[in-house]
Amino acid sequence: MLLVGAGALSLLAGGGAALAWWSRSRRGAPIAEPGRPTVRPPGVPLSAFGGRSTAEEVTDGLDLTGRTIVVTGATSGLGLETMRALALRGAHVIGTGRSLESARAACGSVRGKTTPLPLELTDFDSIVELSRSLRATGSPLDALICNAGVMGLRSLEKVRGLERQFVTNHLGHYLLTRRVLDLILAAPQGRVVTVSSYVMNWSSPAGIEWDNLSGERDYHPNRAYGQSKLANALFSLELARRLRGTAATSNSLEPGYVDTGLFKHYPVSLKGFRGLLAEKAPVTQGAATSCYVATAPILAGHSGYHFAMCNPVVPIARACSETEARRLWDVSEALVTSHLSA
Numbered sequence: 001m002l003l004v005g006a007g008a009l010s011l012l013a014g015g016g017a018a019l020a021w022w023s024r025s026r027r028g029a030p031i032a033e034p035g036r037p038t039v040r041p042p043g044v045p046l047s048a049f050g051g052r053s054t055a056e057e058v059t060d061g062l063d064l065t066g067r068t069i070v071v072t073g074a075t076s077g078l079g080l081e082t083m084r085a086l087a088l089r090g091a092h093v094i095g096t097g098r099s100l101e102s103a104r105a106a107c108g109s110v111r112g113k114t115t116p117l118p119l120e121l122t123d124f125d126s127i128v129e130l131s132r133s134l135r136a137t138g139s140p141l142d143a144l145i146c147n148a149g150v151m152g153l154r155s156l157e158k159v160r161g162l163e164r165q166f167v168t169n170h171l172g173h174y175l176l177t178r179r180v181l182d183l184i185l186a187a188p189q190g191r192v193v194t195v196s197s198y199v200m201n202w203s204s205p206a207g208i209e210w211d212n213l214s215g216e217r218d219y220h221p222n223r224a225y226g227q228s229k230l231a232n233a234l235f236s237l238e239l240a241r242r243l244r245g246t247a248a249t250s251n252s253l254e255p256g257y258v259d260t261g262l263f264k265h266y267p268v269s270l271k272g273f274r275g276l277l278a279e280k281a282p283v284t285q286g287a288a289t290s291c292y293v294a295t296a297p298i299l300a301g302h303s304g305y306h307f308a309m310c311n312p313v314v315p316i317a318r319a320c321s322e323t324e325a326r327r328l329w330d331v332s333e334a335l336v337t338s339h340l341s342a
């Protein structure tokens with residue numbers, strides 16, 4: 001008999017529909033979201049790939065020799081597989097871990113040219129240090145894949161007075177991107193790829209809770225995670241606007257429901273229950289969209305889009321608000337200002 005505790009049921013609230021969608025969507029096209037049909041944005045090409053394509057398949061035939069790509073959170077799950085596939089195709093992948101040791105272990109586990117570097121996204125000094133190390137390589141950055149993330153912290157944890165998932169998943173990547181944007185602009189066609197999530201719809205229906213970035217009011221792990229993933233999409237959208245007129249692009253994506261360590265903060269009972277609702281994709285498939293958006297030649301010049309299963313999709317309405325995207329940029333800038341040019 002399956003035992004599901006009250007805490008687990010609470011965590012599941014709002015997530016059931018999304019999990020069911022993940023499961024359905026993995027069974028084949030078309031990509032459909034609960035309650036509304038798939039909407040394709042105009043002006044960006046479709047690919048031949050889908051929910052079952054793998055990172056190796058979407059990069060098959062690409063020679064990435066000479067490209068430098070940063071993957072944050074490369075020590076496990078999607079980041080490790082993304083690094084593996086891109087290094088396999090010849091890219092020099094800079095894989096970050098929260099410690100140099102964990103980054104070294106991850107880089108040492110894949111074939112190809114990799115460089116381990118430490119990055120703790122809740123420590124702004126660590127972000128500054130990483131940006132200095134990247135600059136010291138003397139190479140432009142062909143892609144920055146903002147992948148690292150944490151999900152579902154059971155109780156409120158704060159960093160610099162802000163809710164930890166917001167800082168880790170969004171703000172840290174915001175600061176990192178700002179600090180290395182010139183290196184991305186220096187590449188022939190630099191790309192910023194931000195890993196968001198379909199469950200950005202767990203955020204408040206009103207969008208970013210501007211008056212509650214500390215998370216103190218009515219903290220809920222799912223809502224906080226959803227907000228951080230909504231922030232990922234809005235950040236990517238505003239960055240794309242700011243990159244207009246340059247060769248660089250910014251796009252966000254959702255990798256699907258993938259078998260990684262991301263769910264470690266959820267109770268065991270929920271892990272079992274979730275398994276009944278949705279089939280998890282292996283990381284080989286989960287990393288496909290990141291690799292596709294970071295490298296597909298046909299996406300050159302296409303910016304400001306959101307992808308799922310290697311194809312562009314229109315995300316939920318609150319992830320499409322240019323006003324909210326600009327506001328997030330400004331608020332984020334104010335929050336990291338001490339480390340922007342330090």
Ligand SMILES: NC(=O)c1ccc[n+]([C@@H]2O[C@H](COP(=O)([O-])OP(=O)(O)OC[C@H]3O[C@@H](n4cnc5c(N)ncnc54)[C@H](OP(=O)(O)O)[C@@H]3O)[C@@H](O)[C@H]2O)c1
Binds near residue numbers: 079150198256258261
């Ligand atoms: N798996 C899914 O179904 C799914 C669905 C939608 C979106 N995503 C997104 O995919 C991304 C990758 O997640 P995953 O599923 O591959 O999970 P994962 O296996 O747990 O990997 C997360 C990575 O982020 C790193 N990380 C966590 N906190 C960090 C911090 N404070 N500073 C620097 N790095 C940190 C982790 O390092 P440590 O191992 O040292 O903690 C790890 O390398 C996340 O952004 C997640 O939100 C995943």
